[in-house]
Amino acid sequence: MTLMSYLEAGKRALAEEMRRDPAVWALGEDLGRGGVFGQYKGLAEEFGPQRICDTPISEACIMGAAVGAALVGTRPVVEMRFSDFALCAIDELVNQAAKARYMFGGQGRVPLVVREPVGMWRSSAAQHSQSLEAWYAHIPGLVVVTPSTPADNYGLLKAAIRCDDPVVYMEHKDLWPLEGEVEADGEALPLGKARILRQGGDLTIVAWSGVLRTVRQAAEALAGTGVAAEVIDLRTLYPWDRETVLASAARTRRLLVVHEAVAIGGFGGEIAATAAEELGVRVKRLGAPRLPVAYAPPLEAQCRVSEAQIVAAARTLL
Amino acid sequence: MTLMSYLEAGKRALAEEMRRDPAVWALGEDLGRGGVFGQYKGLAEEFGPQRICDTPISEACIMGAAVGAALVGTRPVVEMRFSDFALCAIDELVNQAAKARYMFGGQGRVPLVVREPVGMWRSSAAQHSQSLEAWYAHIPGLVVVTPSTPADNYGLLKAAIRCDDPVVYMEHKDLWPLEGEVEADGEALPLGKARILRQGGDLTIVAWSGVLRTVRQAAEALAGTGVAAEVIDLRTLYPWDRETVLASAARTRRLLVVHEAVAIGGFGGEIAATAAEELGVRVKRLGAPRLPVAYAPPLEAQCRVSEAQIVAAARTLL
Amino acid sequence: MTRANIDVERLREHFRTMARIRAFEEAAEAGQKSGEIRGAVHLSVGQEAVASGICANLRRSDYLVSTHRVHGHTIAKGADVTAMMAELLGKAGGTCQGKGGSMHIADFSIGMLGANGVVGAGIPIAAGAAHAVKLRGGSEIVACFFGDGAVNRGPFLEGLNWARIYDLPILFICEDNGFAATTRTRSLTGGPGPAARAEALGIPARIVDGNAVEEVDAAAAERVTRIREGGGPQFILAQTYRLKGHTAHDPATYRPAAEVEEKQRRDPIELCRETLLLRGVPAAALAADEAAARVEIAAAVAAARAQPWGDESLAWRDVQDMGAPA
Amino acid sequence: MTRANIDVERLREHFRTMARIRAFEEAAEAGQKSGEIRGAVHLSVGQEAVASGICANLRRSDYLVSTHRVHGHTIAKGADVTAMMAELLGKAGGTCQGKGGSMHIADFSIGMLGANGVVGAGIPIAAGAAHAVKLRGGSEIVACFFGDGAVNRGPFLEGLNWARIYDLPILFICEDNGFAATTRTRSLTGGPGPAARAEALGIPARIVDGNAVEEVDAAAAERVTRIREGGGPQFILAQTYRLKGHTAHDPATYRPAAEVEEKQRRDPIELCRETLLLRGVPAAALAADEAAARVEIAAAVAAARAQPWGDESLAWRDVQDMGAPA
Numbered sequence A, B: 001m002t003l004m005s006y007l008e009a010g011k012r013a014l015a016e017e018m019r020r021d022p023a024v025w026a027l028g029e030d031l032g033r034g035g036v037f038g039q040y041k042g043l044a045e046e047f048g049p050q051r052i053c054d055t056p057i058s059e060a061c062i063m064g065a066a067v068g069a070a071l072v073g074t075r076p077v078v079e080m081r082f083s084d085f086a087l088c089a090i091d092e093l094v095n096q097a098a099k100a101r102y103m104f105g106g107q108g109r110v111p112l113v114v115r116e117p118v119g120m121w122r123s124s125a126a127q128h129s130q131s132l133e134a135w136y137a138h139i140p141g142l143v144v145v146t147p148s149t150p151a152d153n154y155g156l157l158k159a160a161i162r163c164d165d166p167v168v169y170m171e172h173k174d175l176w177p178l179e180g181e182v183e184a185d186g187e188a189l190p191l192g193k194a195r196i197l198r199q200g201g202d203l204t205i206v207a208w209s210g211v212l213r214t215v216r217q218a219a220e221a222l223a224g225t226g227v228a229a230e231v232i233d234l235r236t237l238y239p240w241d242r243e244t245v246l247a248s249a250a251r252t253r254r255l256l257v258v259h260e261a262v263a264i265g266g267f268g269g270e271i272a273a274t275a276a277e278e279l280g281v282r283v284k285r286l287g288a289p290r291l292p293v294a295y296a297p298p299l300e301a302q303c304r305v306s307e308a309q310i311v312a313a314a315r316t317l318l
Numbered sequence C, D: 001m002t003r004a005n006i007d008v009e010r011l012r013e014h015f016r017t018m019a020r021i022r023a024f025e026e027a028a029e030a031g032q033k034s035g036e037i038r039g040a041v042h043l044s045v046g047q048e049a050v051a052s053g054i055c056a057n058l059r060r061s062d063y064l065v066s067t068h069r070v071h072g073h074t075i076a077k078g079a080d081v082t083a084m085m086a087e088l089l090g091k092a093g094g095t096c097q098g099k100g101g102s103m104h105i106a107d108f109s110i111g112m113l114g115a116n117g118v119v120g121a122g123i124p125i126a127a128g129a130a131h132a133v134k135l136r137g138g139s140e141i142v143a144c145f146f147g148d149g150a151v152n153r154g155p156f157l158e159g160l161n162w163a164r165i166y167d168l169p170i171l172f173i174c175e176d177n178g179f180a181a182t183t184r185t186r187s188l189t190g191g192p193g194p195a196a197r198a199e200a201l202g203i204p205a206r207i208v209d210g211n212a213v214e215e216v217d218a219a220a221a222e223r224v225t226r227i228r229e230g231g232g233p234q235f236i237l238a239q240t241y242r243l244k245g246h247t248a249h250d251p252a253t254y255r256p257a258a259e260v261e262e263k264q265r266r267d268p269i270e271l272c273r274e275t276l277l278l279r280g281v282p283a284a285a286l287a288a289d290e291a292a293a294r295v296e297i298a299a300a301v302a303a304a305r306a307q308p309w310g311d312e313s314l315a316w317r318d319v320q321d322m323g324a325p326a
C-alpha cells in the first residue's frame, strides 16, 4: 500500500493500463504538458506523443474520433477537462458512442472512457461546476462511474479502461489532492459495486463523489446524538448496486440520498423511487437547489449540500 | 371551437403569436418549405423569409444565434427537427441559454422556445426516437413543456412563446395528425398546470405526451374491472404541478407514473420520489427499458409502454 | 478531365455496380411506398457514379464511413444486398439484425463502419478510424462520404482539421447533389464552397464531375495512391444531382420539373452506357447487365422478405455488457 | 502598414486605455495570487492593443461579445472598472452581482453581451445578436472577439458561415496570441490559419500586427466603416503574444524564457510609448497617464473590496420566472 493522492492514483492507473495494453491511448487538450489539473504529468514522456495525444480545442471531434478509433480496435481514454465542456460533444457520446454497438447489430464495440471532472471547485461558476451524472445514467449503452477516494480512482479507472462499454468516468475536481492508501500494481475494482463506508441501523444514506466528505461528517454528527447512519458510497451510478442499497434500506427502513447535483431530476430520484417502489420505505433526497452555480462564495454556498442539511434531512426520517 | 390537428394547432399558435408580436421569429432547416413535418407550411408566405428563417444544417449555431438574438430583444422560435439533433446544440442550450440571465446577474434574458419533436415514430431507430425531457427538467433556467392534444399544442405553444425564460417545447411526432377541438384566436394556457383527464379514486396515473393515449386505454381497461384510475396529464415537466399530483395521490394513496422515456433516470423518478417523500404513498414507475430504440417493429415494440404493462403496474399498487 | 482511355472492362464493372445500386434503390423505393419498409429511406439515384468511382479504388480491408444516403456506397464497397434489404425490412438477418434500418446500415466484415442518422457525424468517426490505423501502423485507408449540407456543420471543420494535423490516411468525399433536404445548399453555404474550405484546412482538394464515373474513378485513383504513399488526407468534391426526393416519401415539388428533366439527361448510368457503346460494347450486353442486376435484387428482396422478424430478445442484446438490461 | 500619421491625441487615448487595462490586470493578478480573487483569471497582458484598437471604433450602442480573456475588451468598450473588480471579488456590486466572476463579465449598459467560459461559444451568440440587429433594421454592429484556439471548434465555422449567408453587420476579431492554454496553437491548426478559413467562408480577412495599436485601429476603422456601409461581415486576424500564463496561476514554464523576453520587447504599451515620444509627447506625460491608471485601479480595488458580499437570497434570483426556485 502506498499513500497517494486521488490525482496521482488516476494517473497511476492509466499508466499501468497503458503499459499492460498497447491499444490504450489518451487524447485531449494539453495532455502533453500534463493536462489541465496535472493528472497526465509525465505520461507523454513515458508513452510518447502518439499515445498521450495533444488535441486541438475540438471536443466534438475528440469524442467522435474516439468513437471511430474504438470501433476499429483501440481503447481511447478521452479527457474532457471539465465535464461542462463535454456538452460540446453530446451527439458524439449519446447518439454515437452509446448506440453504435446496438444500432449496428453488435458488429462493433466502443470501449472508450471519457473522463469528465465534475463539481464545484475554486469559485468556478455556472459553466465550470456542473454535476450531470444523472443525464448519462439515463442513456442506454453508457456506464457511469464516480470515484470518491484515491483507491477507488485507481481501481475503478482501471476497470473503466478494461470495460468494453463506453464509460463516463467522473472524477471530482475538489478531490484531486485527497490522499489515501492505494495498492500499487493492484487490481481493477469491480464496476457496479457500492461500498458500505459506515454501518448503522437507524437509516441508510447513499451518496457518491465529492459530497461524501460532508456525508461522513454528518454521520459523525448524527452518531454523536445516538443515531447510527449506514453510509453507502454508490461508486458506480450505472449500473447502480441495487442489492446493497436495497438490503441496507430494508434493514433501516429509512433512506436518504445525497448528491451535489441539482436535486430535481437528479439520480437521487431514481434511487429513492426504487426504494419506495420495492420496499415502501421512507425516503428523502438532498441535492442542490435548481440554481446555476454562482461565482461569489456566499452565493455558491447555496448550491453546496451542507452537513446541517444532511443531519436535518436524516432527522425527518427518524 | 374548430377541429384541427395537433400539427395545425401548433402552426396556428405560432402564426398568431407572430402576428401579435413582431419580435417573434422562427428559424430552422427547411422552414421555408414548411419544415420537415409541414408544421411551418405557408408561414414563409405570410411572414417572409426573414421571420421564417431557413438555416443551414448548423444546429449549434441555430441555437447559439437564437441565444444572441434573444439577448438583444427578439423572441426566437428554434426548430430542431428531431429532438435527437438538439444533442448537437447542448452547450448552446444548457451552458448558454439556460444560464446567461443568471451568470450576467439578471442583465439579459433569453426568451427563446426550442421545439424538439420527440418519441418513437415510423420505425426511426435509435437516433431519431429519443425522449430526453428528463435531461432538461434537471437544468436550472429551463422550462419544459410536453403538449399532448391539439388544444394544448395551441395554448401551450403560445404560452411558451410569451414566456420570458428559455422553453424546451417537445411535441410528439406520433401526435401530428391527432385531431381535436381548438379555440381559434384563443388564449395561451398557463404553463406549469397539469390537467386531470379522468377522475378516479383508486389510483393516480401521471403521464405526459404521446404515451397518454395508451394510458387512457389502460384506464378504460381498469375501469372495466372496477378500478377507477385518476389520469393526470402533467403537460409541463418543469415546473411540474406538484399540487395537483400530490393532492390526487394523497387521495388515492397510490401513484403510477408512466412515460415513453427510459425508466431509469427518467422524470418518473422525480415524481415518484417526491410523492414517497411527501406523502409516503405507494409508488410505481413505468417507462422504456434501458434500450436504444431498435428499427424493426417487433424490436422497437420492446421500448413502447403497453396498455397491458400499465394495467399490470396499476394492479401491483392495489 | 474525363479519362476516355479507361479500361473497358473496368468501365463495364462500374456500369454493373451502378445498375445494381439503381436496382436496389428502386426496390427500396417501392418497399417504402408500399409501407413494407417503414423507416426513412434516402435514395442516391443519380449519384451512383460517385459511389462506384470511389469504392472501386478501395480494398476490402479499407474502411468506409457513410451517411443517411448509404446504399450506393455500401453496395459499391461489396456488401451483401440480401442482408442490406433485410435490414431495410427490419429482419433479423439484416446487416444490423434489423436494429438500424437504412439509416444505420453497417457491415464491418467489409470495413463499412456505418451510415449515420446525424448529418456530419461520420466525419469525426472516420477521422478517428484513420487515427487508429495510424496508431497501430496499419496500411488501410478510410473513405469518408458526406453531403454538401454537412459542410455547414462544425464536425466538418473539426474532423478535417484533425485529419490534417495528425496527417491521417483518409479520403474525404463531399457528394454535392445540390440539396440538403428541401434546401438548395448553395444558398446557405458562404464562400466558394466545400473544396475551398478543405484547402483552407490544409487538405488538397479536387473537384470532379460526379456523374462521370470514369472521372470520379481517375480522381479517386490518384488521391488514393497519394494517401497510400503517405501523402496524408485528401479531398474530392463530386458534383452531382439528386434525381429523387430527399427521402422516398418526398415528391420534391420545390424544384421545377424542367430542372430535373435536364439533369436526367446526365444520369450517370446513361453517360456510362454511351461511353461503353462508343467503345464497342453491344447495347444488348449492357441491357443484360441491367437485367441481371434487377434479377439479383429481386431475389434479394424475396429472400429478405422470407426471413423471420427477430425474436424480441434481440432487442435486449448488444446494449452493453456492464449493466446489460434484463 | 502602420499608420504613422495617426492623430496624436487618438494614440495617446490608446495609451491611456492600454495602461488602464494593464493596471487592472496587474491588480487582478495580485488578487488571484493572494487568494482574494478565487475564480480563474485570464490576463491579456501584451494583448492590450487589440482591445484598444478595435473598441475605439465602436459606439456605445454597438455590441461586444468576448471570451474568457475578457478584461481588455470590456474596459476598452467603456465598462466601469470598479464594478468589474467587484465582479472578480464576487461582490454584489459587481457587473454581474458576483454571480459570474471574471469568466462571465458582462455589461449590457454598454452593449457588452458577455464573456464566455466555453471556447468559441461566443461566436454563434454574436452572430445571433447581429442577426437580431438586422431583423429589426438597427444600425448597431457587433464586435466578436475570440482566440486562435477557437478556430478549431465547430462553432467558428457555423458562426462565420451564418454571418456570411445572412450578410450580418459583424466584425470578427481573432486574437492570435500563439497559445491555446499550454498548447502552441499553430501545431494543432491545419492549413494556412484563421484568415484563410474566414476567406474560405466568404468573409474578407485582414491580418494585422496586433501589438501595434495604430495598425489595429486603422484596420478596424476600415472594416467597421465597411460594415456600417452594409458591406457585411469582416474578419481581422490580430497577431500578438500572451506575455503571461494562460491563467494567473500558470507559470507558463512550457515556453523558453528567451522567447518571452524577446516578445516583451514588443510590448504594445512600450511600442505605443515609443511612437508617442517620437511624436513629441513628453515621457513624463506618459508616466503620468500610467500613474493615473494605477491610481484609478487602486481606487477601484479599494472600493470593490469595501463592498459587501451579496445576500444569500441573491443566489436564488434571476434563474427563471416560470418555476423560480424557492
Ligand SMILES: Cc1ncc(C[n+]2csc(CCOP(=O)(O)OP(=O)(O)O)c2C)c(N)n1
Binding pocket: B029, B057, B059, B081, B085, B088, C067, C068, C069, C117, C118, C119, C120, C146, C147, C148, C149, C150, C151, C177, C179, C180, C181, C185, C242, C246
Ligand atoms: C445534425 C442533423 N441535422 C439535421 C438532420 C436532418 N437531415 C437529414 S439529411 C439532411 C440533409 C443533408 O444534406 P446533405 O448533407 O447535402 O446530404 P444529402 O441528403 O444531400 O445526401 C438533413 C437536414 C440530421 N439528420 N442531422
Ligand SMILES: Cc1ncc(C[n+]2csc(CCOP(=O)(O)OP(=O)(O)O)c2C)c(N)n1
Binding pocket: A029, A057, A059, A081, A085, A088, D067, D068, D069, D117, D118, D119, D146, D147, D148, D149, D150, D151, D177, D179, D180, D181, D185, D242, D246
Ligand atoms: C469548449 C472548451 N474547451 C476547452 C476549454 C478550456 N480552455 C479555456 S481557454 C482555452 C484556450 C483557448 O485558447 P484561445 O482560443 O487561443 O484563447 P486564449 O486563451 O489564447 O485567449 C482552453 C482550452 C474551454 N473553456 N472550452
Ligand SMILES: [Mg+2]
Binding pocket: C147, C148, C149, C175, C176, C177, C178, C179, C180, C181, C185
Ligand atoms: Mg446534398
Ligand SMILES: [Mg+2]
Binding pocket: D147, D148, D149, D175, D176, D177, D178, D179, D180, D181, D185
Ligand atoms: Mg490563444
